[in-house]
Amino acid sequence: MPMTDNSAAKTGAATEGARARDRLALLTADNASVPLPAGVQAVTAILLAALLIALPWLGLGYRFLSIAITTLYTAIGLYGLGLQFGQAGIMSVGHAALMGVGAYASAILSVQLGLGFWTSLPFAMALSAIVGGVIGLPTLRVGGQHYIIITFCFCALFVIVLTNGGTFTGSATGLDVGSVTPLPGINFDKLSNNYYLVLAALFLALAATYLIGISRYGRTLRAIRENEQLARSVGINVDLHKLGVLMVSGLFAGLAGVLQLYYLRHISPTLFGAFPSLYLALMVMLGGARYLYGPLIGAVIVNFLPEVLNLDPVDSRIAYGVCLLLVILLLPGGVAAGIKNIYCALAGGFDRQGGGLNGRA
Amino acid sequence: MRQLGLGLTMAAAGLAMALQTARADEELPIGVIAAQSGSFVSAGNTIVGAANLAAQQINDAGGIKVGDKTYKIKLYIRDNRTDVNVSIAAARELVNDIGVKAIWGTETHDFSVSMAKITGPAKVLQFSGNSSLGAVLDDKAVADDGWLHYTFQSEPQEWQRSGSTAKGVLSLLTSQLKSPPKHSVVFVGNDATGQYLSSHYVKALEAEGQKVDLVQYPPDTTDFSPLLTRIKGMKPDIVHFWYNGDSTLTAFPQALKLGVAPSYFLFGVDPGIYQERSLKADVPVTLSCVPVCWGSSPFPEVKQYFEKYFGLGAAKGPQSSVSLLYYDYFFWYAKALEKVGKIDDPDAVVAELLKSDYKGVVSPVPLVFNKHHQVTFATEVCMVEPNTSDQFKCAVEQPPAAPPPGDNGG
Numbered sequence: 001m002p003m004t005d006n007s008a009a010k011t012g013a014a015t016e017g018a019r020a021r022d023r024l025a026l027l028t029a030d031n032a033s034v035p036l037p038a039g040v041q042a043v044t045a046i047l048l049a050a051l052l053i054a055l056p057w058l059g060l061g062y063r064f065l066s067i068a069i070t071t072l073y074t075a076i077g078l079y080g081l082g083l084q085f086g087q088a089g090i091m092s093v094g095h096a097a098l099m100g101v102g103a104y105a106s107a108i109l110s111v112q113l114g115l116g117f118w119t120s121l122p123f124a125m126a127l128s129a130i131v132g133g134v135i136g137l138p139t140l141r142v143g144g145q146h147y148i149i150i151t152f153c154f155c156a157l158f159v160i161v162l163t164n165g166g167t168f169t170g171s172a173t174g175l176d177v178g179s180v181t182p183l184p185g186i187n188f189d190k191l192s193n194n195y196y197l198v199l200a201a202l203f204l205a206l207a208a209t210y211l212i213g214i215s216r217y218g219r220t221l222r223a224i225r226e227n228e229q230l231a232r233s234v235g236i237n238v239d240l241h242k243l244g245v246l247m248v249s250g251l252f253a254g255l256a257g258v259l260q261l262y263y264l265r266h267i268s269p270t271l272f273g274a275f276p277s278l279y280l281a282l283m284v285m286l287g288g289a290r291y292l293y294g295p296l297i298g299a300v301i302v303n304f305l306p307e308v309l310n311l312d313p314v315d316s317r318i319a320y321g322v323c324l325l326l327v328i329l330l331l332p333g334g335v336a337a338g339i340k341n342i343y344c345a346l347a348g349g350f351d352r353q354g355g356g357l358n359g360r361a
Numbered sequence: 362m363r364q365l366g367l368g369l370t371m372a373a374a375g376l377a378m379a380l381q382t383a384r385a386d387e388e389l390p391i392g393v394i395a396a397q398s399g400s401f402v403s404a405g406n407t408i409v410g411a412a413n414l415a416a417q418q419i420n421d422a423g424g425i426k427v428g429d430k431t432y433k434i435k436l437y438i439r440d441n442r443t444d445v446n447v448s449i450a451a452a453r454e455l456v457n458d459i460g461v462k463a464i465w466g467t468e469t470h471d472f473s474v475s476m477a478k479i480t481g482p483a484k485v486l487q488f489s490g491n492s493s494l495g496a497v498l499d500d501k502a503v504a505d506d507g508w509l510h511y512t513f514q515s516e517p518q519e520w521q522r523s524g525s526t527a528k529g530v531l532s533l534l535t536s537q538l539k540s541p542p543k544h545s546v547v548f549v550g551n552d553a554t555g556q557y558l559s560s561h562y563v564k565a566l567e568a569e570g571q572k573v574d575l576v577q578y579p580p581d582t583t584d585f586s587p588l589l590t591r592i593k594g595m596k597p598d599i600v601h602f603w604y605n606g607d608s609t610l611t612a613f614p615q616a617l618k619l620g621v622a623p624s625y626f627l628f629g630v631d632p633g634i635y636q637e638r639s640l641k642a643d644v645p646v647t648l649s650c651v652p653v654c655w656g657s658s659p660f661p662e663v664k665q666y667f668e669k670y671f672g673l674g675a676a677k678g679p680q681s682s683v684s685l686l687y688y689d690y691f692f693w694y695a696k697a698l699e700k701v702g703k704i705d706d707p708d709a710v711v712a713e714l715l716k717s718d719y720k721g722v723v724s725p726v727p728l729v730f731n732k733h734h735q736v737t738f739a740t741e742v743c744m745v746e747p748n749t750s751d752q753f754k755c756a757v758e759q760p761p762a763a764p765p766p767g768d769n770g771g
Contacts, residue, residue, distance in 0.1 A: 061454060061457075061458045062450075062453035062454050062456075062457040062458050063450045063451065063453055063454030063458060064450075065453070066446075066449055066450035066453045066454075067446070067447075067450045070446040070449075070450070163551060163552070163556075164551075171553070171556050172551070172552050172553035172554075172555070172556045172557075173470060173471075173493060173496060173553045173556070173557060174471060174553065176474065176497070189482060191453060191457070263449075264445060264446075264449065264475050265475065265478045266471060266474045266475045266478070268471045268553055270471070270552070270553075271445065303446075306442065306447075312397075312398030312399065312440070312442060313398050313399040313400075313442050313443060313444070314398065314399075316442075
């Protein structure tokens, strides 16, 4: 029975749709071309977790532990940035300001209403998420470098508002808070307990990132990252997903900001300005935004490199610049991609794409 | 038998010498946290310079006699890289890993406050030369169980410094201007220190009868001409380049070129720097130091101090005199330890510091801590003769007895 023109057109459209979906599947599968075996992933996770848990017991000293805490809460913020940049392809150079929203929300709730760490945390995270979404609204119309400029402007404006916020924001002098409210039997004034608190938050961030990465939602984000038009054409609500991931990123940033606040117990606008934001962007690119451990690796490099090599701030910036150039030229997927490639080379395979995905590295 | 006696005598002598050496080797660990790199390096290096000089002098003089032991100061100097996270890590290391008894530093309010949250619970004394600490040093904070009980502000309260400076500037300039100055513009960096300092200085000038306008510039500004042009339109009698000195050295030549005002005041620019840079103005210019000038001090003790300070290799810079916010307190602390007779009783040392005084280099009047752990001393102001770079006339006006109207003193 001959097909009518209408049914032929339908069949043609269906074929086109199938092709588009296949193409999208190929695009989003690129980084997972050489997934590490499940056993390797599990061993890596267990070893890393064991190392991080054992760190306070290794006798490395309080200085080391202090820098480790800084590294961990920075990494939590980076996981948010990693999601929006690594998974959805939306870069920001104002992420420190988003952490600042969380930190200042918590500090203001503490100063004005007497709310402690645990009670202010959900509000601070929620506010960061909302602000993340609001800043993300322009991504519906602009992208790439234009959005980057918008985030930079937000960061500058945020610092100006804080600096001129009077007693409400503590102006340029900033705000002070007390210790983390103790849990039964756990006093967070003890540095190792503070470390474990931040570590627990990091594990949550890691788990959330992993679950997002392997979920349908993660695949949708990657589809948007690889080809927004194509993703839209197969019925993905791109706008909603973009705002969604920016809000999730805001949640992570809020958590990191509150942890930073209660670690320093004093915050001021300079902590959330342009330089800290650029450093966050640098860290996530160095480590590898698309990899599960990339943000953590980036945070470790930037926080510990000056300690290990005894670099002053000027030398550090030069070193970071050189590292970034090397990573862009040699390891587009970041240091995590390099580590994975070394493993694959040793194990007989080689991921030339340099972009292992979602917990596969 | 005789040989045995000789042997025993020698052994006893050897033991006595060993004990003597061991007693002489007692160390008093003291921490210094300062920016030896990064954007605050010019201030940070002065803390290290002062600490090295003071420790060397105390040790060379035989150390600190506490009870029946003599202690030599052992400095543990840590570079905070102008980074609050590194400051915190350094404070943790000094307090918990090394076990210092006191910490000197650091150069900025934010870092000092965060450090105090580590030193306080550990009962480690902290001497910080930030006048902005006045905003947090109150009755509750310095109480026995307060978080700043072990923190001392080694710079005068800001209303005192502002009052002393304003009086000095106006007394020197009034004689040089055709008519007494009435309108001042305070030009200041819009950051934590700038905001805090200018809030007091404006009140101090108003208390001296000045009409004051405040103009703030963003930190890291390099082209000041738009703001200076605006200030020129205000027709001020004096433009006060308030905090900070480094920015002032960039802004002042631009102001001279634009002819902004008939007289100027440059805060934190030492006469020595003015001379070294061959700055010259055809109008009267006053300068103030933090707290006394190395380039032109009327006090012989200050001159001797800076000879020794620079003799140890410290660089001559706009903020070299900041070192004097830290130097005297080593001797005062040593004196308090000797009086208490124990190095492990920080509460007694705090009490002793609060009830004692110390005649140091920074001030001809003995230093005393008030109930909020703050000292009082005057600020030196110098005036440069017009069209010269090296002709200075200096004055030291004592701080006012009370904060001016509208200044809550905090």
